Amino acid sequence: RRLHKGSSAFFGAKRVGMMQKKGEGSLAGWKTRWFALHAGELLYFDRPPALPPSKLALCVGRAVLRIHASSEPSAPPTLSWAVGDGTVLRMRVLDASELEEWAAAAEAAGVGVVRGYSPPL
Numbered sequence: 001r002r003l004h005k006g007s008s009a010f011f012g013a014k015r016v017g018m019m020q021k022k023g024e025g026s027l028a029g030w031k032t033r034w035f036a037l038h039a040g041e042l043l044y045f046d047r048p049p050a051l052p053p054s055k056l057a058l059c060v061g062r063a064v065l066r067i068h069a070s071s072e073p074s075a076p077p078t079l080s081w082a083v084g085d086g087t088v089l090r091m092r093v094l095d096a097s098e099l100e101e102w103a104a105a106a107e108a109a110g111v112g113v114v115r116g117y118s119p120p121l
Contacts, residue, residue: 014038015036015101015106016035016037017093017098018034018094019035019093020032020093021044021089033045033091037105040060041058041060042081058087058089060081060106060111062083062084063084063111064082064112064114065079065080065106066080066081066082066113067116069118077092077095077096077098079092079093079103
């Protein structure tokens with residue numbers, strides 16, 4: 001669903017930054033995306049802001065941000081957004097401090113945060 005054009009989608013965001021999003025099926029690799037978290041909506045873009053319209057806008061009003069437990073300290077931190085309609089987006093960030101910034105922004109936007117989540121195998 002395309003809602004915003006260019007960098008205007010980033011004005012007033014609680015948090016803006018890059019994360020890597022895990023694809024599904026034949027696109028199961030990790031891809032770098034730009035994200036903007038607003039109070040109730042998570043937008044992501046294929047390229048840096050101001051170039052394309054958003055690729056996806058998720059209603060995060062009933063979402064939960066899950067911070068995954070790490071089995072390998074050297075692995076990038078992973079997280080997932082579980083949305084009320086059953087959608088789950090799995091992502092990773094560069095380091096623990098960036099992960100904490102996303103968690104704090106999610107909490108500021110009214111999103112529940114679960115730390116130490118272990119995804120099913």
